[in-house]
Amino acid sequence: xxxxxLSVFIQNESGRLVNVTEILYDAEINISAxxxxxxxxxxxxxxxxxxxxxxxxxxxxxxxxxxxxxxxxMITPDVPGALNKCxxxxxxxxxxxxxxxxxSNGGKARLIMKTSDPERAAEILFxxxx
Amino acid sequence: MIWNEPKECMSRxxxxxxxxxxxxxxxxxxxxxxxxxxxKMQQIGIEPTDIQxxxxxxxxxxxxxxxxxxxxxxxLFASPKSEVVRFHASSGxxxxxxxxxxxxxxxxxxxxxxxxxxxxxxxxxEDTVQVAFGYGLFTGGLGLHYGAEKLGAAVVPISxxxxxxxxxxxxxxxxxxxxxxxxxxxxLSESMTESGIDASKLPLxxxxxxxxPWTPALRKKIEESLEITAFDIYGLSEIIGPGVAVSCKAQDxxxxxxxxxxxxxVSPETLQPLDVGKTGELVFTTLTKEAMPLLRYRTRxxxxxxxxxxxxxxxxxxxxxxxxxxxxxxxxxxxNVFPSQVESALLEIPEAKPHYQLIVDRQGTMDTLEVxxxxxxxxxxxxxxQLSQINKKIKHHIESILGISVILKLVEHKTIQRxxxxxxxxxxxxx
Numbered sequence: 299x300x301x302x303x304l305s306v307f308i309q310n311e312s313g314r315l316v317n318v319t320e321i322l323y324d325a326e327i328n329i330s331a332x333x334x335x336x337x338x339x340x341x342x343x344x345x346x347x348x349x350x351x352x353x354x355x356x357x358x359x360x361x362x363x364x365x366x367x368x369x370x371x372m373i374t375p376d377v378p379g380a381l382n383k384c385x386x387x388x389x390x391x392x393x394x395x396x397x398x399x400x401x402s403n404g405g406k407a408r409l410i411m412k413t414s415d416p417e418r419a420a421e422i423l424f425x426x427x428x
Numbered sequence: 429m430i431w432n433e434p435k436e437c438m439s440r441x442x443x444x445x446x447x448x449x450x451x452x453x454x455x456x457x458x459x460x461x462x463x464x465x466x467x468k469m470q471q472i473g474i475e476p477t478d479i480q481x482x483x484x485x486x487x488x489x490x491x492x493x494x495x496x497x498x499x500x501x502x503x504l505f506a507s508p509k510s511e512v513v514r515f516h517a518s519s520g521x522x523x524x525x526x527x528x529x530x531x532x533x534x535x536x537x538x539x540x541x542x543x544x545x546x547x548x549x550x551x552x553x554e555d556t557v558q559v560a561f562g563y564g565l566f567t568g569g570l571g572l573h574y575g576a577e578k579l580g581a582a583v584v585p586i587s588x589x590x591x592x593x594x595x596x597x598x599x600x601x602x603x604x605x606x607x608x609x610x611x612x613x614x615x616l617s618e619s620m621t622e623s624g625i626d627a628s629k630l631p632l633x634x635x636x637x638x639x640x641p642w643t644p645a646l647r648k649k650i651e652e653s654l655e656i657t658a659f660d661i662y663g664l665s666e667i668i669g670p671g672v673a674v675s676c677k678a679q680d681x682x683x684x685x686x687x688x689x690x691x692x693x694v695s696p697e698t699l700q701p702l703d704v705g706k707t708g709e710l711v712f713t714t715l716t717k718e719a720m721p722l723l724r725y726r727t728r729x730x731x732x733x734x735x736x737x738x739x740x741x742x743x744x745x746x747x748x749x750x751x752x753x754x755x756x757x758x759x760x761x762x763x764n765v766f767p768s769q770v771e772s773a774l775l776e777i778p779e780a781k782p783h784y785q786l787i788v789d790r791q792g793t794m795d796t797l798e799v800x801x802x803x804x805x806x807x808x809x810x811x812x813x814q815l816s817q818i819n820k821k822i823k824h825h826i827e828s829i830l831g832i833s834v835i836l837k838l839v840e841h842k843t844i845q846r847x848x849x850x851x852x853x854x855x856x857x858x859x
Contacts, residue, residue: 305810337816
């Protein structure tokens with residue numbers, strides 16, 4: 299399914315992540331998935347949270363620049379080849395994956411991916427059951 | 429409206445006569461009352477009687493900020509303390525403060541030139557002027573205050589800072605004129621957007637901005653975001669304070685109140701006077717000041733003069749918008765760099781905001797220039813590739829203007845200090 303992801307621009311300095319998580323804690327936001335893309339100077343913190351709008355508002359109020367993006371969230375069996383199969387079906391249709399993150403636990407793998415066309419990707423990955 | 433038509437529109441010939449007469453009297457005043465100037469004139473063998481017209485000014489020595497410091501606090505005063513009614517002083521971040529004094533007549537002239545400036549910007553006695561320049565030893569607050577009162581306008585003496593109160597009074601009092609530094613005006617407009625205040629609903633119509641160099645592009649940005657017409661007011665406490673010059677509706681330079689302050693442009697290297705139209709360091713001689721007249725004071729501001737007729741009807745000579753200071757100029761790897769160039773470059777990129785800081789450092793024998801730019805909504809992306817493209821775009825644009833390579837660093841929003849006085853744009857770690 300398509301879900302909303304919250305991205306935050308943060309400087310690559312000690313204490314910055316503490317500050318962001320503190321703000322989310324104060325706003326009673328739960329984080330269910332998270333990844334960081336970093337450069338020498340700055341990073342992009344990407345999160346799936348319990349209330350995206352509320353989290354965005356709390357961070358904006360503290361002068362953070364945030365962005366809400368549609369991403370694909372999918373659950374695959376935790377077996378060799380499951381991810382490969384999904385990615386192949388997207389590649390065949392010419393859909394690019396910009397980045398992804400995930401984890402597996404209890405026989406299932408959960409993945410978040412940013413694609414060039416989230417709606418089309420969802421159609422391919424989650425075909426309607428007739 | 430032209431506040432003082434006889435003085436602001438007199439012919440060049442009449443102005444020349446007036447300046448010459450006033451110049452002779454200021455020479456007499458300093459010769460007989462200021463030992464510093466008497467000694468300097470005696471050293472080069474000039475008596476007050478040798479001075480006949482304003483052209484004779486070129487034979488006189490310059491005055492510098494260091495001279496003011498050396499004579500701290502009152503060594504350059506030409507009036508007894510009993511005649512002095514006010515002091516102002518510079519912040520003194522780079523040494524002893526420089527102190528200036530005013531007689532009652534000096535304050536009247538100060539108010540007169542600020543009233544001229546406000547009228548030149550289109551303000552009248554019907555206006556409400558919110559003075560967001562700092563009140564205190566800095567000349568900005570009280571200078572605008574007295575000038576606005578002289579004009580007959582209603583003054584809101586809020587002073588600098590306290591942004592939420594500024595916004596509240598802009599709305600509740602319906603201020604029509606805002607006087608502040610340009611960087612603070614930019615900050616106010618940003619805060620307005622954040623608080624959801626619609627600038628077009630405010631009666632604010634005129635901005636009088638000064639006390640720091642700013643670019644035409646920033647003026648345009650402030651004018652668009654606050655929906656006002658912005659004017660540039662120039663001045664320095666050593667000469668009187670704001671009101672030495674102001675831009676008019678033609679927006680083609682700033683008219684100098686040259687019946688009180690005589691301008692020259694000299695080469696910052698050779699100190700030789702330059703012709704009208706040439707760019708160099710601006711030098712002022714006060715023609716009417718009583719408490720602390722200064723001869724050929726070197727402002728360190730870079731500008732040029734233009735004596736052609738102006739479409740606004742004023743004949744007072746114009747100075748070009750200050751494009752930098754001879755002492756703000758950074759020499760990086762042998763190239764002259766002005767902070768204002770970086771500001772212009774940023775304003776030309778839609779994704780960037782003009783909040784920046786320059787950090788000059790030396791690694792080994794190599795000078796480095798780091799430009800820190802705040803991230804903006806328009807340029808923040810959740811994809812690293814796009815962020816690095818924007819980073820490169822800003823970097824290349826700045827490099828093409830400066831002619832040297834820079835390190836561009838995107839930083840979090842609001843991490844660069846907003847100025848409520850003068851913005852501190854440069855940190856030079858080489859010294």
